[in-house]
Amino acid sequence: MTGPGEGAPLAEAAPEAAPAPRAGRRGAGPRSIASRLMENRWAGLAGLAVALLAPFVNATPYALSVMTSAAIFVMLAAGLNIVVGYCGLLDLGYIAFFAVGAYTSGVLSTRLGLPLIATLPAVLVVTVIAGLVIGAPTLRLRSDYLAIVTLGFGEIIRVTATNLDVTGGPSGIYGIPGLTGGPVSFYYLTVLVVAVAVVGAARLGRSRLGRAWRFVREDEDAAEAMGVHTYKVKMAAYVAGAIWGGLAGVLFGAHLSAVSPGSFTFLQSALVLMAVVLGGMGSIRGVVVGAVVVSLLPELLRDLADYRYVAFGVLLIIVMLVRPQGLWPARPGEVPK
């Protein structure tokens, strides 16, 4: 915000996304094919098709459970991408909204016997309130304050859930009713909801509000000078992220039929952030791929449990140093020149 070099964080950092002549910097052939594939408009549909066909390849309960979790994780990453990727606000306690959603729906459905779907309005209200409570004092301040306050907020939610009786204390709530009959239909429902959420986030990113978000991300002062109400716009991003996280939390509760504070640690927040950063901040396709990679990789690397989080931390640093735009950056049309 202070130096002249900080004006265009993502714009200058996207050599591959530039038009063809510049794409050949590191050998024209494979690069340009890769980037053409990346810019293919059917990539999203192809991804959806893969998700829909996956149960036909492997439908063991374990595989289905892993895939459902991955889909929910994609929704989380899409929500965090609104906050971090589009608007440039670092949220380190994003999992708190996930927890708020999961707990609100879980408590209402187990204590009052409501079907899960009927708890959605309450979940929306509570997550929006949570977003406003945290956003209101901090979004007026420098962005780094937001980062650490959200980190504290994540802890507050977890500690509160551990201490309150209504949330079941350290053991959490169990016996949350499912949304559908079996794991297969629940998987398809999840994929459907997540697909809508991802497309919704992408459309939001291309809307007038989305342009305002990116403007704020690139240069908040200039945005303000151009008449963008930066506080409101940031708040909108923050609350949108909260809603995405809360709804993902409902799916999470329905998937596991139990929630406990142990699922909502800083580690989880950091993993969602990892997915967004790895895939490419502000690039919805990249974020989806990043989320799938980050959620499936630990399943594949179970033997290396001790080292995989070290690797994630190191990878975060390396990505930021070497390729800040992520593996699959936003399309050139979305990147202001």
Add this chain to the structure above:
Amino acid sequence: MSQLVWNGLFVGSFYALVALGYSMVYGIIKLLNFAHGDLYMLGAFVGFAVLGAAGGVSAAMALPLLLLVLMLTMGVTGLAGVALERVAYRRLRGAPRLSLLITAVGASFALEYGMRAAAGADPRVYPVRLGGTTLEVLGARVTLQQLTLVAVAVLLMIGLNLLVTRSREGRAMRAVALDPKAAALMGIDVDAIISRTFFLGSALAGAAGVMAGAHYGKIDFMMGFLIGLKAFTAAVIGGIGNIPGTMLGGLLLGLLESFGTFWLGGEWRDVFAFGVLILFLTVRPTGLLGERVTERV
């Protein structure tokens, strides 16, 4: 009552030590070093390793040995802080702030889980525990070891304050914090000064880590996470970037927590601390002693 005050001051002196590093680094390059709490954790483990290597110690020698280990650890964590800045932060100094923050999160993550891979996930028991002779001071029960630790913390803070306000080095630091470009034009080696700031801040965090290990008796790889948050809260309360303010903030947070725990119960202590943080950010984001800073475009 006086027991609560004493407990608060005691914990507060740890917070202040860790918060100082946060505050100094923030003051000089405007970066919230998320890995700072993990340097505190690293300090505790380095102290643990050195003490373990030293073997059995008689109770009489515990205190001098601990002080020696403290010095050694401060050197190690200081160098770790310098290395961290060199590898992860320096190249991104001109980059958008978001990248720098994410790098800091990555560094914190790598340190935490690196330590978990190296030392295991279970808490370790510190090999040295200072035997406490209890004294009664104004109705509060104070052990000799607590007094020693607070005295060490106070000495370190006084030393730091003298260094920053009186020495040539400290003048250079303040100059870089004010305006790095102008400082560079005046012939100050900005990179070297930033390195030294990281060294000092990380060394203080390491010292706090060893002291916490010796006091609480248990250390684990996540111990830096919460104290990092608390230290940030302390720095914000006092005024981030302002050294006397940060010390004051640490002590104040310790006191607030001590009383908050008394009123609300121990399980709400952390929630209370963050509540205070959010309150301060709303009402007085510059902290008690911080000056109003206008952002230049």
